[in-house]
Amino acid sequence: MKTGSIPFIVVVLALIFTLQRSEDEVDAAFIQSDFQHVMNQRIPGWMENYQVPGIAFALIKNGKMSGSEAYGLADQDNQTRMKPETICRVESISKSVTARGVMKLAEEGKIKLDDPVYRHFVSWEFPESEFETESVTFRHLLSHTSGLALGTLGLEYDPKEEKPSLRKSLTREVNFIREPGESFNYSNVGFNLLELLIEDVSGRNFAAYMKEEILNPLGMQSAYFKWSEDFSTSVPDGHKTNGETVPVYVYSGKGAGGLFASVEDIAAFAASGMMDPFSSADHVLTQNSLWELYSPVIEVDQIYSFVADYYGLGHFIEILPNEKKAVFGGGQGNGWMTHFHIVPETGDGIVILTNSSRSWPLISHILSDWAEWNGFGSVGMGVIAKAMMGFWTVIFLIMAGSVLQLGRIIRDYGSGKRYLELQLQGYSVVQFIQLALFVILATAIIWSLTREYLFITSVFPGAAEWFFGVVVFLALVILVSALIPQAGSMRRRAEATNQA
Secondary structure, eight states: OOTTHHHHHHHHHHHHHHHHHHHHHHHHHHHHSOHHHHHHHHHHHHHHHHTOOEEEEEEEETTEEEEEEEEEEEETTTTEEOOTTOOEEOTTHHHHHHHHHHHHHHHTTSOOTTSBGGGGOSSOOOOOOSSOGGGOBHHHHHTTOSOBOOOOTTOOBOTTSOOOOHHHHHHHHOOBOSOTTSSOOOOHHHHHHHHHHHHHHHSSOHHHHHIIIIITTTTOTTOBSSOOTTOSSOOOOEEOTTSOEEOOOBOSOOTTTOOEEOHHHHHHHHHTTOOTTSOOSOOSSOHHHHHHHTSOOEEOOGGGGGTOSEEOSSSEEEEOTTSOEEEEEEEEETTEEEEEEEETTTTEEEEEEESOTTOHHHHHHHHHHHHHHHTOOOOGGGHHHHHHHHHHHHHHHHHHHHHHHHHHHHHHHHTTSBOOOOOGGGOOHHHHHHHHHHHHHHHHHHHHHTOSOOHHHHHSTTHHHHHHHHHHHHHHHHHHHHHSOBHHHHHHHHHHHHHO
């Protein structure tokens, strides 16, 4: 090692130590500060970075909502501010609420969770299937282990237009893809089937049953499973990943994603799900019933395993670094993203509602800060914010490699070390591989441009657009590499031809 490099290393190490100490001091100050005050400073910046129009946020401490806030706009055209009382689509948070309705029937002795559900059908029956539909239970439906498919996405209707009835929708959508109880398979259809079962067992309309038995008793006064022109506030438009607005819509089924509520409504719901000594006085469900909702039924897999460990009954479950159990639910619709997270044993919780499909990193940042502030260490959803950093690194490496390769090609072509080759019969194996890679990348890019929605764009808004751009650049550089090969490869081919 050169002696001159020693002072440089010392300086670098000192800088790293200083930055780390500064970061530790910031983290210590953050943990001691008021969380909502910190969010007031951080959330607007994240909203600007990820181009999220509006967000409503509520915090729960000691089993009670300790505060709520809203940021940005509910309506960009009219410049209407988002407010904590703004009624939003909460999407799949609806599943966790629907699960309470099912457990209410179980507590009253009207059903058992392990009953085969076909016994309780009054107005509908399973279509014919190669699988054993007679073995499907309430527990299977609540835990996404029924074997049902996800269901068709994008079946949205204007609130004022005629839409298929729940029963017609189920006849079309109920599709078993594996045996009941075999594995975890997230299914919207399963929770819409629970909506039907609540109606058939209770003899009441689902929305009315949920309003009277669950929503109102929990203090969710402005929440409703049915569209109404008389909501206490107008419902904001959603926003796609490209920023395009999405007018308010409804589904045929309500149990899986049809709830309209404010962030304070969902905070009341989340707060009512705490364990003693932070339990609610609403007495809608006993502590035993709540704990059964939070008990693991099956390990989750695929993409879900990055953010959760298990699925219970209507709730995702993760074991935190401090060994506490966190339960959560989230929703993603056309132009909407929502989330709630609670730790029932500590009385802590958080609710986040946004009117944009670009919100996952924003939600991830908030949840990561919330977990740190509470001393939980981390939450699974925090992986999205970390993955964003890794994704930008990949983008930089692809861009840097492509620029370096293009620079070499230009330099070698100018010095006569490369030549333009347009006739395929003279191409080497390497050139054909390069052409094949170009075709694959070009096809993938064209396919991506024809999709209305891409998962990668939701997870990495902003960065995804850069990624597609650098992939286009990479594809062009690969094409140029094939068309302008090194002169040495031509000489080797000529020599091989002469020897032959």
